[in-house]
Amino acid sequence: MKSIIIINDHSPESEHAAIFALVMAQRLGVNIILANLPVLKLTTDEYGWTETFPEIDDAVAVDSKLMKNLLERKMLHQGFKPVIQELSLSCETRDLYRLASENEILMVIKGLDEFLPQALLNVNLAINNLLHKIQVPLLIIPSSWSENELKRMVYLTDVRFCGIGTVKFLANLATCWDANLVIAHSAASGLPLMETSQAEEVFNEEVSRQICYKKLFLNMLDQDGATDTLEVVVSEMKADLLVLVDQHFHFNFLTQQYFKDKCSLYNPVPILIFPS
Secondary structure (H helix, E strand, O other), rough: OOOEEEEOOHHHHHHHHHHHHHHHHHHOOOEEEEEEEOOOOOHHHOOOOOOOOOOOOOEEEEOOHHHHHHHHHHOOOOOOOOOOEEEOOOOHHHHHHHHHHOOOOOEEEEEEEOOOOOOHHHHHHHHHHHHHHOOOOOOEEEEEOOOOOOOOOEEEHHHHOOOOHHHHHHHHHHHHHHOOEEEEEEOOOOOOOOHHHHHHHHHHHHHHHHHHHOOEEEEEOOOEEEEEEHHHHHHHHOOEEEEOOOOOOHHHHHHHHHHHHHHHHHHOEEEOOOOE
């Protein structure tokens, strides 16, 4: 069965992100791997957790405060109850790479205090150490985001290069919340602009027909550069999940704005970053 990895550095941001990760796992019907840094003490029995992943032969089960919290919340849920595997990692990148190679990992989730000065640096480190190494999507949860559901997911891309595999992944995610999934078209640098009719034709023939998700829409962003793309996506379009592909279609510019220059102007929402 597929699993979600939660990075737990024992910070309030990690706990905040893990609570949403549990909700997501319950809706998607996937298991959870709570990846702890650093090594923690063993105390498993009193919480009644005995399931393990047999494919991880040298896994070390531990009970952190966050693990106890997740288990308690898990038992209150009336629907699907994911298996929660807690591991102590000696080396984040190496051990996560091993977990990803031995398990079917859906995504990695990491909490972030976006108001700290080093926020953008932390994002870049997470991308370099996680996204590039294990080649699965990285979901970054801002500490100030307080929702537990997704209603409007916005994938910023050039519709001519819209990744069908990425859209299928997002449609599956959107289905769990019956959320709108919006392809926000912004022309890739150096490419000619598209007329609305041309973009709609590409969207209908090359994207929508292959995905068949009833709430999949196309939104043409202003392509003259006069508007603030980030403001349009997060504020005007009311996105509660921003989707980007690493290093594609204004990625560096937008992430710098989002985490450094303009974070205080918006109510930050989670960002799902796919490997390039």
